[in-house]
Amino acid sequence: MLYGLEIAMSKQAEGVFFSEAYHNGETERSNWQREVLRNVLSSMTENGIIINGRNIGDSNFVAKLERLQEELDNYELTLSNDLTSEIILMCFLQNETNEEVKELVLKSWVGLWDSPSFINACVNKQDFYDGSYLVKYTSEFQILLRKVTELFCTLIFTLDFAEDADKVLESFAQMLAIELHDIEFDEDEIGINAYLSLFPTRLRDTYEEIFQKCFFAGCMFIIFHEIGHKIEVNEGLARLYNVNPSIHLTDQHKKELTSEYNADLISMKIIDSIFGQNEAIDWLGYAGILLCIMTLAIKSKNLTIDTNHPSIQKRYICAKDYIQNKLGDSSERVLFRRLNAVGIMLSSITKWEDNEWWNK
Numbered sequence: 001m002l003y004g005l006e007i008a009m010s011k012q013a014e015g016v017f018f019s020e021a022y023h024n025g026e027t028e029r030s031n032w033q034r035e036v037l038r039n040v041l042s043s044m045t046e047n048g049i050i051i052n053g054r055n056i057g058d059s060n061f062v063a064k065l066e067r068l069q070e071e072l073d074n075y076e077l078t079l080s081n082d083l084t085s086e087i088i089l090m091c092f093l094q095n096e097t098n099e100e101v102k103e104l105v106l107k108s109w110v111g112l113w114d115s116p117s118f119i120n121a122c123v124n125k126q127d128f129y130d131g132s133y134l135v136k137y138t139s140e141f142q143i144l145l146r147k148v149t150e151l152f153c154t155l156i157f158t159l160d161f162a163e164d165a166d167k168v169l170e171s172f173a174q175m176l177a178i179e180l181h182d183i184e185f186d187e188d189e190i191g192i193n194a195y196l197s198l199f200p201t202r203l204r205d206t207y208e209e210i211f212q213k214c215f216f217a218g219c220m221f222i223i224f225h226e227i228g229h230k231i232e233v234n235e236g237l238a239r240l241y242n243v244n245p246s247i248h249l250t251d252q253h254k255k256e257l258t259s260e261y262n263a264d265l266i267s268m269k270i271i272d273s274i275f276g277q278n279e280a281i282d283w284l285g286y287a288g289i290l291l292c293i294m295t296l297a298i299k300s301k302n303l304t305i306d307t308n309h310p311s312i313q314k315r316y317i318c319a320k321d322y323i324q325n326k327l328g329d330s331s332e333r334v335l336f337r338r339l340n341a342v343g344i345m346l347s348s349i350t351k352w353e354d355n356e357w358w359n360k
């Protein structure tokens with residue numbers, strides 16, 4: 001396969017990312033997942049993993065982390081410094097049949113970086129000399145998305161899966177409280193592992209399956225929004241995704257807004273090409289998209305007002321319209337009801353001026 005060779009060569013985008021990290025005094029970026037995992041595992045005691053005086057997981061959890069560590073140690077990252085992003089890109093490349101799109105995606109390098117600033121993700125407009133380009137998104141955002149996705153999963157169980165078990169409902173209520181706390185206080189995560197490990201295996205597997213797929217789709221939405229910016233300025237490829245390239249617009253403001261809408265639409269269509277083939281799992285892909293936009297809203301400064309970017313509210317409404325045309329009536333109702341519950345819970349800990357902005 002021709003791609004093997006191309007992937008093996010290091011890209012300028014990758015080099016730029018690491019030199020930027022180096023200049024910011026951050027040298028550990030290529031290995032950060034392995035290092036975090038090693039640190040967590042080194043906090044293991046005979047009673048489980050204790051961090052900041054809190055037990056964050058029992059032997060089940062430790063076994064899971066050890067499996068993950070083994071997987072990471074045997075995995076060569078070629079398109080990103082982040083395992084999730086690497087798997088997302090590989091999954092896309094295996095599924096996509098259009099060679100031109102594949103080639104463009106292969107030129108990306110996705111860097112996950114630590115930055116407490118409000119810029120969640122970006123892509124360099126000008127490609128580097130070797131044609132590669134750098135997509136960056138922050139680990140802070142990825143972590144927040146993970147927490148919101150966990151909240152969503154617990155809500156699904158609370159709302160729909162646990163009618164007859166009082167005891168289970170009680171732990172769901174405690175889990176929801178912890179999840180909200182963890183979203184509100186970035187630096188002070190309690191985590192829900194202790195609860196998950198008490199679930200019966202089948203319930204826990206279902207929970208994790210839903211979580212993995214939604215989180216995967218949410219991360220996908222971020223990455224392919226940025227790659228979408230590259231696709232939408234390429235006339236041939238833009239046609240493939242049925243969008244009008246923003247490059248022809250002369251009004252700068254309109255151009256920027258159009259570029260953003262196009263990038264969202266392309267990203268949703270790509271997620272659809274992975275999830276939308278199978279009615280049993282398609283809602284998980286759509287949930288990931290909406291959860292990602294909800295997560296963007298948590299710290300957003302343009303929740304309801306357009307700047308040079310469309311407001312989060314408009315992006316959410318566009319995504320809902322897109323999904324409405326794809327899902328059957330009843331799945332659509334269930335999905336929006338669940339997202340509504342996420343919104344209501346989040347509004348209790350955010351400073352949203354409109355506590356129903358997603359319902360317009």
Ligand SMILES: [Zn+2]
Nearest residue numbers: 225229260263
């Ligand atoms: Zn954008």
